[in-house]
Amino acid sequence: MTHGEDSTGNYLLAVGTKKGLWLGTSRDRANYTFTGPHFLMHEIPSIGIDTRGGRTRILAGLRSEHWGPTVARSDDLGDTWQEPENGAITFPEDTGASLERVWQIQPDTAERAGVVWAGCEPISVWKSTDGGEHFELNRGLWDHPHRTEWGAGYGGAAAHTVLPSPSDPNTVHVAISAGGVYRSSDAGQSWEARNQGISAYFMPNPLPEFGQCVHKVARDPNNPNIMYAQNHHGVYRTDDNADTWLSIAEGLPADFGFTMLTHPRRSGTAWVIPVKADGERIPPDARLAVHRTDDAGQSWRALTDGLVQPEYNVVLRDAATVDSAEPAGLFFGTRGGTVYASADEGEHFTEVLSNLPDVLCVRAAVLEA
Amino acid sequence: MFCVSERPYLKPEGETVGEVNVLVPRLLQSLVGGKAELRLEVGEGAGVGELLDVIGSQFPVFGRRLREETGELRRYVNIYLDGEDVRRMSGLQTQATAGQELMVVQSIAGG
Numbered sequence: 001m002t003h004g005e006d007s008t009g010n011y012l013l014a015v016g017t018k019k020g021l022w023l024g025t026s027r028d029r030a031n032y033t034f035t036g037p038h039f040l041m042h043e044i045p046s047i048g049i050d051t052r053g054g055r056t057r058i059l060a061g062l063r064s065e066h067w068g069p070t071v072a073r074s075d076d077l078g079d080t081w082q083e084p085e086n087g088a089i090t091f092p093e094d095t096g097a098s099l100e101r102v103w104q105i106q107p108d109t110a111e112r113a114g115v116v117w118a119g120c121e122p123i124s125v126w127k128s129t130d131g132g133e134h135f136e137l138n139r140g141l142w143d144h145p146h147r148t149e150w151g152a153g154y155g156g157a158a159a160h161t162v163l164p165s166p167s168d169p170n171t172v173h174v175a176i177s178a179g180g181v182y183r184s185s186d187a188g189q190s191w192e193a194r195n196q197g198i199s200a201y202f203m204p205n206p207l208p209e210f211g212q213c214v215h216k217v218a219r220d221p222n223n224p225n226i227m228y229a230q231n232h233h234g235v236y237r238t239d240d241n242a243d244t245w246l247s248i249a250e251g252l253p254a255d256f257g258f259t260m261l262t263h264p265r266r267s268g269t270a271w272v273i274p275v276k277a278d279g280e281r282i283p284p285d286a287r288l289a290v291h292r293t294d295d296a297g298q299s300w301r302a303l304t305d306g307l308v309q310p311e312y313n314v315v316l317r318d319a320a321t322v323d324s325a326e327p328a329g330l331f332f333g334t335r336g337g338t339v340y341a342s343a344d345e346g347e348h349f350t351e352v353l354s355n356l357p358d359v360l361c362v363r364a365a366v367l368e369a
Numbered sequence: 370m371f372c373v374s375e376r377p378y379l380k381p382e383g384e385t386v387g388e389v390n391v392l393v394p395r396l397l398q399s400l401v402g403g404k405a406e407l408r409l410e411v412g413e414g415a416g417v418g419e420l421l422d423v424i425g426s427q428f429p430v431f432g433r434r435l436r437e438e439t440g441e442l443r444r445y446v447n448i449y450l451d452g453e454d455v456r457r458m459s460g461l462q463t464q465a466t467a468g469q470e471l472m473v474v475q476s477i478a479g480g
Binding site: 064065066067068070083085086087090091093096097098099 | 396397429430433434435437438439441443445446475476
């Protein structure tokens, strides 16, 4: 399937949907050549693109309604796929659990070659040291005493965000729906809830230690103690490694939403895509808009150029991403199956795919020439 | 028509007394070497779960498509033994005997 002119190039865009995976390459992040659907009739809730070590590996979390979840990988941009015979992510027998869905696949930093993290349903965090071919369950989080009190968001109960600290290999943050933010400072042996200031308005105590439904967290590229969170109502920033969170929702048309993105190099820049409210899950006024802050959440600016209006579909938590190019590319897909790309940090968008199944995950990378 | 495989599959324990035919759904045939039908040699009192263990030992990915890590059948996978849903009998403990047919079918699910 080709959209636009022949544009095979060094920008890769991966779009996971409810019924398959599409892979596109482009020279300009506006005109793409796509292949797909790969894995027709499988939902693709998670994609990891690992460009470390001189090769591009695509890891895809698949899930068939009939045949269950698995992780497949491709080292040739989707021409062929491999799957470990016994599965990349399988629960140890003593847990009595079975994998439901892989929600996030997150390659670690360039310095930690081979390390890939995964967040899964049931709520669990996994670590691979062989490039995502096999993952090991993090027992510290699995055995956490809060586990019995964690709840489920509408989409399921999962650890959906894993953020290894680039500066400290012992520090990792995860976000759980519905459990909130947890931090490990000892390489995953133990985990502490870190939700002070984040609202859980749907609970009897609206500011509990844990139980928040944090939808997505993203880390500042230069200061690992600064993170941004899109909550189930509420947009926050922490400046102290998640010890406390401050509201930065003022200036947004709504404080609900699923996405949170930070710039690959520039501190203070983040993007959200607001949704009107928990009970009205459409863009505010049915006007799709990306909102960007360049001052760490003190102010926000709506970016709409190129977005088709009206829009009644939302953008899910992993259906938006940035790449590492200069200027940064911004990409997202809606539950209505429209995928947009911006080569200029959101100033202008191009519709690059349309009428797909619900978009669940979007990832982008810059390939070596 | 189903093509009939060679008979590489053997019940691991006990004396074998005959074969059970396993019909593989089209979507999963690539995971068992392209076969539409597998033949398993079985002994007296072989449980359906044991037969799946044998198949899964030779075709692990196929085995994972049918069952969760706990060994339970996936929710939308049905297995019929001579036309009877094993869930309506004794589940994976249902005993299969030589000459019977085991059919793997995906149930209606999704949208």
